[in-house]
Amino acid sequence: MDRITALERLAQLRSSGNLSDSEFEVEKQRILAAADGRPRSPRRGRLALAGLALAGTAVAAGWMLAPDAEPVAPAAKPRPTTKATSPLPAAAAEPEPSVRELSTQEQLTEAFRAAYGSRKSATLKRDGSTYVVRPASLEWIGDKAVLLTLAGIPDACHGCSGAIGVHYLVPAGKNFAVQERWPLFVPGSSWGEPATEWSIRRDLSTYPVVASEGGHMGQGYLCQWTSLAELTPARPVLLGTFSTGFSDEGARVDGEAVTNWDGRITKPVRGRSFQIAVSGSDHFTERYVRRGDKFVPAHTSRFSEHCG
Structure with a gap:
């Protein structure tokens, strides 16, 4: 390699940053001294040549790869890991x-x-x-x-x-x-009335019982009755209509004996029986017993003589 070529190569190495200014001066002096015939240290010359060879190889490699090389994308930063979270429980449906x-x-x-x-x-x-x-x-x-x-x-x-x-x-x-x-x-009762009195009783049968009192008056005679209707889950059941009162006061003239009976349901045995206790001009008791879906008199009722 002639001196001019060596100096150009050396300048390229410095321009590319492969040689510092001080290294460039040392090598330039060596090339010029060699051209002038000045002696040089064999070890220093070998080191310099080795350095130049390595530098040249690096530059040459750069010249060969640079035109076709694609830029390398910087390494992607690792994404921060997020802790898996359990889905929130669904809101409870509002009751109807x-x-x-x-x-x-x-x-x-x-x-x-x-x-x-x-x-x-x-x-x-x-x-x-x-x-x-x-x-x-x-x-x-x-x-x-x-x-x-x-x-x-x-x-x-x-x-x-x-x-x-x-x-x-x-x-x-x-x-x-x-x-x-x-x-x-x-x-109900006469004169278009639904009832003279009514109530709900819970002591006569398994289910609530409607107790409705009514009456009728004709030609001075008054007959009163009580109707019982049980409210079962399937349907209402009419347990019976029973005479509970009688009066003939409106049909009697002065001096004649008057009959006034006033009866009330007493002593119920749930689902089995009850009594009608009568007070007034006479005192007596009549007993009714359950037969299927009806309450029936245990004996002939005294009311049947007057109210049928």
Whole structure:
């Protein structure tokens, strides 16, 4: 290699950063001294040549790879690991609204509305008579609601009778749905009255019993009775109508003996029997026993002489 070529190569090494300025000067002086015939240290010359050879190899490698090499993308930074989290539990579904959450009065109102489309009163036409129906009470028998209504006939005759109605309903959200109805089930009283008195008794049978008192007066004679209707889960059952009162005072003239009997149900044995204790002009007791779906007199009733 001639001196000019060696110096150009040396300049390229310095330009590329493979030689520092001090190294460049040392090597330049060596090349020039060799060209002038000056002696040099064999060891230093060998080291210099080895260094030049390595540097040249590196430069040559750079020249060969640079045109075709693709830039290497910097190493991707590791993504921060996220701790696996359990999915949040699904929100519990809200319970469906229930009519049983309403107050007793609200339940009664909603039951009557379901049965008659009105909240306070309604009219019912049966057998040529027009009844005015009003809500009376609501009883729960298991999952069924039993609506009791009072059906009366305005301006009725003395022989016209009102009644107590029975309606079976089931909850439907915040309302009721009617299953079956018996709008004139329990016999009432004369003059179109649904009952002179009525109550719910729980001491006569397995299920609640409607006890309705009624009466009729004709030609000075008064007969009174009590009707019992059991509210079973399937349907209402009329257990019977029993004479519980009698008076002939309106048919007697001065000086004649008057008969006044006033009877009340006493000593019930649930589902088996009860007694009617009579007071007034006479005192006696009559016993009634359960036979299937009816209460029947254990002996002939004394009321049958007067009230049939």
